[in-house]
Amino acid sequence: MSAKKGVTYFLIAFVAFVFLQSLFFKFTGSEETDIIFSTIADWMKTVGLGFIAPAFAAYGGYVIGGTELVATGLMINPKTRSIGAFLGLAVISGAIFFHLFTPLGVNRVVDSQGNTDGGVLFYMACGVWVSCLLIFILNRKNN
Structure with a gap:
């Protein structure tokens, strides 16, 4: 196995771990997921996006989780790996935006x-962002 393949598989494993382990929370409507998506929905109301806020609060976890699941599946297949990495990069860019520019914050409740995660979710999102970017760069000629 080449070093490029080894690095790619390691990065995919990390992204898959982060995305897939979060599905339980997103797909079961856990308290953490409710807090995250309600916090963002409340912020949306203050910036003129109130029309979409209720749907985002109610279904955002399912939509984002579904997108992460699709991105993971696409990354596993070498023929669609770049597409999956780009989709993962897009969805995690949104997560990072919400952590940095909304009341969600880096150290979120x-x-x-009122307990916080100490920034773990944000730092994992940053790791996924870098990993998806590297997967995309290493595999962009495969598509």
């Missing part, structure tokens, strides 16, 4: 008691 994870439960009704």
Whole structure:
């Protein structure tokens, strides 16, 4: 196995781990997911996007989780790897935007008691962003 393939597989494994482990939270409507998407929906109302805020709060976790699942599947297949990496890069760019430019914040609240995650979710998102970018660069000629 070449070093390029080894690095690519490692990066895909990391992205898949982050995306797939979060599906449980997004697809079951966990408290963490409700807090994240409600916080963003409340912010949307303050910037003129109130018309979409209720749908985002109710279904955002499913849509984002579904997109992450599709991106992971596309990255696993060498023929669609660049497309999957680009899709993963797009969705995680949105996550990073919401962490940095909305009340969600880097050190976000994870439960009704006000406990925070210490920034773990944000830092994992940054790792996924870099990984998707590298996967895209390393495999862009495969598509």
